[in-house]
Amino acid sequence: MTASIRDAARAFSGGALTALLSPATRLLGLGEPTHGVEAFPELRNELFRHLVEHRGYRSIAIESDCLSALAADAYVADGIGTLDGAMSRGFSPDFGASPANRELLCWMRAHNERRPPHDRLRFYGFDGPLEMTGAASPRPALTALHDYLAAHLDPVWSHETLDDLLGPDERWTNPAALMDPAQSVGRTSEACELRLIADDLRALLTSHAPHLTAVTSPDDFWRAELHARTAAGLLRYHDGLANTAPTRVSTLMSLRDAMMADNLDAIVRREARRGPTLAFAHNRHLQRDTSRVQFAGLPLQWWSAGAVIGTHLGDQYAFAATTFGTRGSDVPHPDTLEGLLSTLPHTRAVIDPCHLATALDRKPTPRVPADHTYFSLDPATTDQIDAIIFVKEI
Known part of the structure; x- marks a missing residue:
């Protein structure tokens, strides 16, 4: 089985990922399985540089306050303000301290200094001014x-x-x-x-x-x-x-993702003449299938921003989900998807879900992670993912 899984995987690179996507893609959703782990925004930065330099992308949108992001965009596009100011005022509170986000703004600003206004990279937030609290x-x-x-x-x-x-x-x-x-x-x-x-x-x-x-x-x-x-x-x-109503919290999740989808739709329309857009958020906000989580003992279910925008864009929307293997003492069981992918030789891999499905002789069991902040991929829905990015250890 391992050899067949290896046939479905390539070492991570921007080219290995884009080879799995439709050439019609206008919005690429890159998901992360948990927040606060720098490995995933660092991977995002690497991918975005490739997309800009080789695929004509001219914008990135992240799961952050859409109004605050105006300050970050003013800095990267026009040099207005300072980097410290853009970091403190340009993100939702949890994301302004991220070194990878800081590196992203630095690279975008340096790139834009050599470009005319119409060709400069733009930075967007597509979340509302909302927090879990x-x-x-x-x-x-x-x-x-x-x-x-x-x-x-x-x-x-x-x-x-x-x-x-x-x-x-x-x-x-x-x-x-x-x-x-x-x-x-x-x-x-x-x-x-x-x-x-x-x-x-x-x-x-x-x-x-x-x-x-x-x-x-x-x-x-x-x-x-x-x-x-x-x-x-x-x-x-x-x-x-x-x-x-008993469905109150699920409704709130739906309303939040509907705001995200509206913002993504507006961004794609604004950027239509310049190039595609990379969107970066939690997998649960970008996936095509129904999103489900447990919150305060309540089972929540809603349609994500990716599912909503996907109905508008069709094959112009692509979704790449990210997951990982080992995190400290949290080691995936060999029968889980993450356990099977951990047999790959690559520290970071891009997996073709279609080839993976044909390589498996049974459905993997869902992973039950030790860390409640991490949501594992549902093996039953990998057919709704265009690419899987696997990080062996974080």
Whole structure:
């Protein structure tokens, strides 16, 4: 069996991975099985450099706050601010300290210094301003949208009206609302009115797109659309926090990934004339099959951003899942997928799932990892993955 598995694998390289992808790919989702392990963003950086230099990619989008990412993009694209500032303000809190993320911005900035504006690499976040413990206030997104419109049109609502309805930000960011719907302000009369206002402001933005694009710029208008999507998405998410249905947490996961999918769709459309985009996030956010996790004893199930965007893009979306073998004392059982892949001679390997399926004489058993922060691949769904990247030890 081992020899056949070896026939399905190659030592990891950008070329070995892209050889398994459709030439029509416009969005490549690269998943990681856990956060906080530098081996995976380091691998991402290596792959992105290959994609830029050999496959015409001009952008990367990561699982990080879409609004914060504007500061990181301003640094890498135009040299605005400092690297330290981009790291502290350009990422979701958990990702700003990553050495691999810092190396990514350094390389992108150095690459862009030699390029004209239209050919520079762009950096995006495609997550909402959300964390597992709660959601941000909609104030920054909603007021930025309002101010953009008010500078060129005459919206009905004033800045003061929005401030009165929003109230203190602490009402929105209360972490207790995650587990207790009664702590959420998402279904108060003020929140309901804000959802209507956000919808109307977004409609105003769309209906005046020709004028606004002409008097500002396509980039300014794109950022206004980002603020509009984010304001609406956050208000929808806060409404979900106030939901008392048994499916409440699964609904929140669905709402978060729907925001991710909307952002990915907008990024792909913006980058359509420049080149494909690499998206980097947890496997659970990029996979095509149903995402499932256990959270606080609850079984959660939802469709990921990858599954949603895949229905829009068809074969223009590709998904490469990453997994690993040994992590300290956590050694995969020989009958698991990770155990079988651990017999490969490569420290990092790219596996063709189609060839792997024909090489196996039985379905591997699912891995039960010792570390609850790691989610192993489901052997029953590898046919929905375009490529598997295996790291033997982390």
